[in-house]
Amino acid sequence: xxxxxxxxxxxxLGAKGLTDTGRxxxxxxxxxxxxxxxxxxxxxxxxxxxSSYASQNALQKTFGLGSASHGTIDVxxxxxxxxxxxxxxxxxxxxxxxxxxxxxxxxxNPGDYSHCVLSSLKQIKKxxxxxxxxxxxxxxxxxxxxxxxxxI
Numbered sequence: 622x623x624x625x626x627x628x629x630x631x632x633x634l635g636a637k638g639l640t641d642t643g644r645x646x647x648x649x650x651x652x653x654x655x656x657x658x659x660x661x662x663x664x665x666x667x668x669x670x671x672s673s674y675a676s677q678n679a680l681q682k683t684f685g686l687g688s689a690s691h692g693t694i695d696v697x698x699x700x701x702x703x704x705x706x707x708x709x710x711x712x713x714x715x716x717x718x719x720x721x722x723x724x725x726x727x728x729x730n731p732g733d734y735s736h737c738v739l740s741s742l743k744q745i746k747k748x749x750x751x752x753x754x755x756x757x758x759x760x761x762x763x764x765x766x767x768x769x770x771x772x773i
Contacts, residue, residue: 627686627711629656631694633668634718640744642721642737644700648680649719651699656709658689686711705766706759718745720759724766731767738763 633649636642645652650670657663664685669678686692694706694717702723709715722729722737729737742756751759 626688627690629684629686629692629694629709629711630681630714631656631684632681632714632716633696634716634745634750635698636719636721636741636745639748639750640719640721640741642741643719644702644721645698645719649696649698649717650680653697654682654684654717655695655697656684656692657695658684658686658692661687661689661692681714703766704759705762707762707765708758716750716755718742718751718759720763724763725770734767735764 631654633652635645635647635649637645637647648670649668652668653665654668655663655665666682668680668682671677684692691708691710694709694715696704696717698704698719702721703725704720705724706715706717720738720741722734722741738760742759745751746756
């Protein structure tokens, strides 16, 4: 459509076999992605592996931004871990890696949570699946999600 609306594409990256603590299959099948454009309505889409005989759903999910310039991705991984990425911009394609610690895990103090996140991201970067810019974006988003959840 010729309406100047924007989009964001998300591909899940389960970390089983990539990190010491990864538990989710490489395609992130079974995860649920929530995308919220800035000041917009939240859309929620599950990552499903198949639909019928000899066919498959697309593993990459596309979300509309409307006229917003950016949005937030919130992922619920199989097993219950939650990760969040803030400031995802229009026309951006994001590979969202599984970070094995959940921002809503009340048993983790800030230092332990930060260490867990950084450890997961460094292992994924070491495999060549993200660069330093992406690592820092996910790291600082994880810390923000942790603090926002606790209203610190």
